[in-house]
Amino acid sequence: MQTAPSTNLSDPEFVKGILAGDRAVLSKVITLAESTREDDLRRAEGLLKTLLPHTGKSVRIGITGVPGVGKSTFIEQFGGLLTKSGKRVAVLAIDPSSQKSKGSILGDKTRMEHLSRNPHVFIRPTPTGLALGGVSYHTRETILFCEAAGFDVILIETVGVGQSETIVRGMVDFFLLLLLAGAGDELQGMKKGIVEMADGIVINKADGENLKATNQARADALSALHLQAASSSGWIPRVLTMSAIENRGIEETWHMIEEFQRHTSSSGYFQHYRNEQKKKWLDESIDQKFRELLHAPALRKQKEKLMEEVMNDSMLPAEAANEFWKQLTIFLRGK
């Protein structure tokens, strides 16, 4: 049984709306790309292909940090700064509340009060009910749609649990880690692998009584960064400090990212990294198809039968796997 199509816009209306930077149309196309209906997905793909020549011109920034580090406030201030200098900003945000409540956009509206009312900002909460800390399989497509809609900076927020960071790192140009000027063991709370992925670290709440702790956090961060091999581009990750009260650090963060862009663009690494990410995207898409096949009812049934054979020792797993692939071939042929 087919449900009603998810939208009543025509393809030309979609393309026109997106290229005009219409946030409502942008929102609709992302919903289309996140649909569970096969025809919606095919349509979103077609639209994306049409829009492809208009993508790629933003700087894509991943922002991570443990809950409580001040990601929302940072994004609120950072986004505000960027729009003041004439930039349009898209925020692909993780709404922590929505992970439990199965998602209301209200969470982000409250979290980023000013940004959510800023006409130059597009905030999109990632779909809820997803694994991997809210990062969607479709986040890459969402980035491209936002770029086609003329957004200059794309901020992708993750919750700092580990797996989602690796995924986000694979789709952004610059990966920013927020730390708290608390105890020296802040770094240990953050998985070592995440620190190693950072192009820049910002130590938040570096003011007042925290100043001593800031120095410790800074030293820890620097030593963690020094332990890692320099990136192939030659970019050396920086550690900045930030204070919302003292109005310090936000502008410096943007300058750091601009410098990163200059540095990696002139050496060709900016594009090189993006190409590598594209290659990985294809690999992941091929894998994804495999996962989907494994969930096809006909094949699941076949697998259950083979599982029984394995359980009562009348088949070896390797044998059963061979047989399964034969069934899979027949299934694919029939499609």
Added chain:
Amino acid sequence: MQTAPSTNLSDPEFVKGILAGDRAVLSKVITLAESTREDDLRRAEGLLKTLLPHTGKSVRIGITGVPGVGKSTFIEQFGGLLTKSGKRVAVLAIDPSSQKSKGSILGDKTRMEHLSRNPHVFIRPTPTGLALGGVSYHTRETILFCEAAGFDVILIETVGVGQSETIVRGMVDFFLLLLLAGAGDELQGMKKGIVEMADGIVINKADGENLKATNQARADALSALHLQAASSSGWIPRVLTMSAIENRGIEETWHMIEEFQRHTSSSGYFQHYRNEQKKKWLDESIDQKFRELLHAPALRKQKEKLMEEVMNDSMLPAEAANEFWKQLTIFLRGK
């Protein structure tokens, strides 16, 4: 070009030799199962299928710990104790030297001097040049061959780097973690996830000047274990201490494992866990076939072409993935 078959034994000779507990024949069949030749692999599979009714009667024990914790000495003493009580012991060992030197069996002979001369012991170094800390894709088959050859206890040693532990945990009944009675931060050196997988922890070198440190290590281990949810079987992981000098801990370790066996056998969990592992083995075999397909030259070539299309934006990754699966279907049909 085919090389010569890896063995000149006939199938009946193999079966007879293995069932008689002949270690030389056992060694040969494992080599067959680890071969890169398709016909060797098919033959090993056939032999394993014949031997399947004779498998499953051992207790499979995974042993892990960071380098220097004393794994070799532990296995030497533990294996010695078991053979004294009439048991036959197979050791699937990781030879640390072989990881660099591309593998001489001499390493294990030196590491476990007594065991290697014990006629009731079979020592098999894991093939070198493999990823995942020396755990082989064929280790599960090796376990079954050893069981068919009448070995009562199978010890599988891993190097404590993380990924290999998860794999070994998925093929043993009891997972033993060795810690050192050193500083309290021993536990932190060991990845938290590994501690959580343990059915038992043994703190090594718990004697002399180390006694105070032992108490700390013990407290740390217990608190790490308490933080985790009880296993579904109701087995509560134990923490023991051990001293080679004071000849203490080895027997206690075996008693712990015997009690684990009694506990989980009476509740049915021993078999339940094995069944779950078998299911996972099938899943992994299906995945493995997919990885092998991706490496088939014809398909690699196809993928490279599609990659080019993706790189110059004339195809979306999702589209290219669809196309790749079409090619894969054609390839499978032709096989």
